């Protein structure tokens with residue numbers, strides 16, 4: 181498995197494309213900034229949302245039970261899944277019991293996390309992702325590269341080629357309206373054929389037992405309302421206590437992606453329609469473990485708005501796939517190590533710790549501080565002494581004694597003067613590959629001070 | 640008031656002119672300033688690389704060196720943020736608390752403690768300001784009012800003013816391509832807007848940017864805020 185550093189290097193090898201990606205996403209960020217600047221109560225709402233989420237996480241067991249009881253009373257079948265596999269099994273079982281072999285799906289990073297599509301396809305069930313971006317990457321057999329715009333890494337010419345291959349659109353026609361219409365016609369068929377609709381969940385309301393799904397395309401609603409079985413897959417952290425709390429979250433969730441003030445559809449589902457069944461699967465899959473890590477618990481407040489991705493200078497220039505994870509970007513970099521430290525230990529280092537992510541997060545997750553804290557854990561666990569760790573370790577004594585540091589500095593300056601500018605070290609070292617080394621001054625400030633100032637000060 | 644001047648380790652060794660300018664600027668305010676010779680470093684490089692535990696001894700040394708000053712002033716937003724925020728990892732003795740509270744960036748000291756600083760500088764150039772990320776976000780620095788005192792200076796607004804320059808400590812070494820790309824984009828923004836100089840509150844950003852400028856032979860120069868505020872014809 182390639183690391184973020186290697187994948188980012190690959191991405192940057194095509195600099196024009198990287199620039200295009202950066203600019204596209206920066207536009208999202210600017211739109212977010214403009215919208216947020218026009219909402220005077222933004223900071224108040226952020227604080228309130230953060231407080232509500234903290235409260236929920238501290239009392240999650242009670243709220244989940246309340247949610248289950250209310251949903252069950254509404255006639256909803258509630259299931260609990262400890263991990264991805266159990267989640268997939270439950271979905272499959274529901275489909276089997278209803279003799280269903282065709283499914284439409286919408287709006288779910290959770291099913292992506294659980295790799296539901298692969299699981300069902302291996303059992304001869306057709307799953308069609310119905311949101312345009314998700315359908316595109318499904319056809320392309322790729323992972324989403326963004327939380328809200330999963331195919332944002334693809335140019336429309338690439339989509340045109342893909343659609344020509346799979347949907348038989350005109351060769352070379354990359355007109356977005358044309359392509360969208362083609363996708364819609366193709367998806368309409370799938371909607372009509374499907375016997376079950378699967379969706380993710382943005383919010384589960386404990387006091388009502390209902391789920392809320394925020395979308396722009398309305399596919400979740402179409403899928404759910406046409407099918408005889410509806411299944412909502414929900415991470416256990418999606419709970420909010422009361423309907424009254426919802427308003428703030430609905431206002432906070434949309435600006436992050438591209439400055440939208442409100443979603444086109446906020447769909448509420450409370451009970452099955454007559455003659456149909458409704459299921460909610462509550463999925464843990466590592467969330468309880470994250471809840472137990474005091475330093476990282478509040479990463480579970482995330483409402484997947486994508487603001488932190490769009491603002492991140494590293495994400496914009498390295499692309500979502502460079503994070504080799506279901507959840508990319510800064511939030512992925514703090515969530516994924518909790519799932520598998522070995523596989524995702526590189527992600528907390530995919531940042532300059534500039535802090536832009538924490539600044540925009542609508543639920544006030546201290547993302548960059550968590551990146552910092554993961555780094556501590558990762559280095560601690562690293563038994564092998566990497567060159568970086570060795571260098572840093574061996575330099576420590578110098579940083580505890582000014583006189584040793586002064587000597588080391590002198591040595592470094594001499595070295596800098598000795599390295600010819602055209603040398604291998606200068607041109608090919610990791611610093612020198614792109615940058616000239618600094619010039620070496622004659623003396624340090626400490627030495628200058630000693631010479632010019634120190635006796636003035638001695639009384 | 641007795642101010643302790645804290646000069647980041649790499650500034651001490653590689654950019655003494657920045658430290659001299661910071662000292663001069665402080666002395667011009669008519670206050671007592673000392674540079675304690677036994678200072679070393681704030682410990683940030685080690686901590687950010689994931690070695691906070693090892694860095695604690697460096698933190699403790701810093702506190703010992705500076706605990707008796709009324710204010711600890713540094714020409715670096717990044718090192719200041721390190722002391723103010725990350726020293727929370729030390730046991731919070733009165734000395735640690737005092738040092739955390741009293742350590743501040745040079746621009747903050749001039750703006751909030753001195754309030755109407757004496758600045759006599761002449762710099763007839765177009766200057767783009769790059770406030771380092773830690774200064775900008777963790778400390779909320781905005782040194783623009785200080786620049787208004789510099790005669791002849793024309794402040795250029797950047798298209799992406801709060802974008803990180805890509806230095807990031809060991810990040811510059813471990814992710815050289817991304818780091819350099821971020822830096823080149825910052826410089827392109829400066830050049831697009833017609834800047835002749837890029838001025839920063841942090842010399843570390845400038846070390847990285849200057850390396851890129853020299854390698855590509857760009858018509859742009861770097862200058863630290865302290866040097867700018869003491870610039871003479």
Ligand code: SF4
Pocket residue numbers: 327436481482483484485486487488489511540541542543544545547
């Ligand atoms: S971490 Fe915050 S900013 Fe990032 S996606 Fe989640 S809610 Fe949005």
